[in-house]
Amino acid sequence: MDKDLGISIEEKVLRIKAYLDETLTPEEEVEFRQWLDASVSNRILLDRIRDERSLVDKIRFAERCDKEKGWCNIQKKIKKRPTIFIRFMRYVAVLIAIVVIGIAVYQVGDNPKEGDSEFLAREQPVPTKGGYKAYLELATGERWMLDSISKVTTRVEGAVIKAEDKGTVIIDEQRTDSIIEKMEYNRLVIPRGGEYKIVLADGSQVWINSQSVLEFPARFVGKERRVKLTGEAYFDVSKDVEKPFVVEVGDKEVQVLGTSFNVNDYDGKFMTTLVTGKVQVSVNDKNYILTPSMQVRIEGNDILVGKVDVREFTAWKDGLFVFKKQKLREVMDILSRWYDVDVFYQNLELQNLHFTGTIQRHSEISGVLKFLEKTDIVKFTLNGKTLIVSK
């Protein structure tokens, strides 16, 4: 059956290619048109193939694909068992290392164990720390992968979108003669292990955290400035009394005139923390007005409003993790998004332990885990991208 499917696919490919190249004979062409009229899906298929835009996107994608790296990865997986020569060379390498470490110990009196473990540790793949990573998806269907070195400049109606500075997308409004009526939303998608910043058309700045999506128009048309968020972002909104700025988070809304605040909505837990200015959070027709250092927290039907230490909730954008009597479970959720690891608990009670401390967000995961282990109540075992938490 698979074979039949394969043959029919092959025939269609040849037929369509010949049609596009105009090499069909008149009889074949009649047959081709009959096939085309036979079902709507055939017509759709041909239209899709003829869609120049999609082809251009594909060529762009192919350019982004790292074929060589892909090949290396495959080689690594295929050649798990190295040749005798390589295995022999490994022994040699270990011997040399032992001798070198030995000399180092002899000369400096260093601790040999540390050098040894570092040498062995190199064999295991380690999760990399988070960094500038994002996907920019325009309403037109164009799509780019962004990292710290990407350079993208593209024009949409009434604006230029640029990703040139490290980790930042900038939208520049352009003068147009035509009146733009409909607003189309573009998306900035941040995967696990990523963060990115965007400067919107009105100059407002948004820092977006891992595993989040911000939907935004290229320019704000109408009475308000509306964006949509899932995940977490820190907003520094430009003041415009005439045009309130609205962040839509599922069925909730945060409305402001000009101010800075953090919105966090992971795993059904919604939090807005105000830094400066004033915001109004609306949920189910109820409004909550926040003043600086106030936070509203919504989980299911529970709504909590209170004062907090703002730093704890906004430090991420300045490159820090700040934990204050935070549950291990919450700490690990944050780490799993940033380092893109899956966390398993050997004992679920461990999730309720509390932690306090400040850690550099841009340190390697091993450093962060060592720091947490200093409390002597938990132990971590990292196995590839799986992190096991035990007593």
Added chain:
Amino acid sequence: MESNVGDKLVGFRNGDESAFRYYYDMYYNALCLFGVRMLRDEEVVEDITQDVFVNLWKARETIESVLHLKMYLYQSMRHRCLNYIRVKKLEEDYRVEYALLKSEEGFGDAVVEEEVHRVVMEEIDSLPQEQRRVILLHLEGKNNIEIAEVMEVSVNTVKTHKARARQQLKTKLQDLFVITFILGL
């Protein structure tokens, strides 16, 4: 040309790595593209594609024909992507894509599209390097002056490269709409 592809298959089945690389070059991008129709995360798609190739290599002795190899690749890609959506519980996010790839017809049409585009892209890829580069820079949204700057050549040279590329693709692709679009001519 087909027989040439067939010769490679014998080598591939016997464990010739250069033959493996040959098929890898031929299908890697196409499979990734097929994957991103379903999953929007490019990194995940690339990982899945690599796994598909690893398994193809392990199963090389069972591959009977070039067509078999092609179908093996697309089918594995399809099942792995569907599986990924299921395991990660993303059915809601990918409802349309999921339903489409689950149906035999939707799958068949997706492969046809990918295969035609694969051949067209191969042809664009076969252009001399300078011409190809001009086209790709053009795709990045650069105008003639900017392209000339990047390539450190004169604007006239850029224009010549564009004209030549158009000529060459026209003889190969005939009405392929693409050319006029790509070159903005």
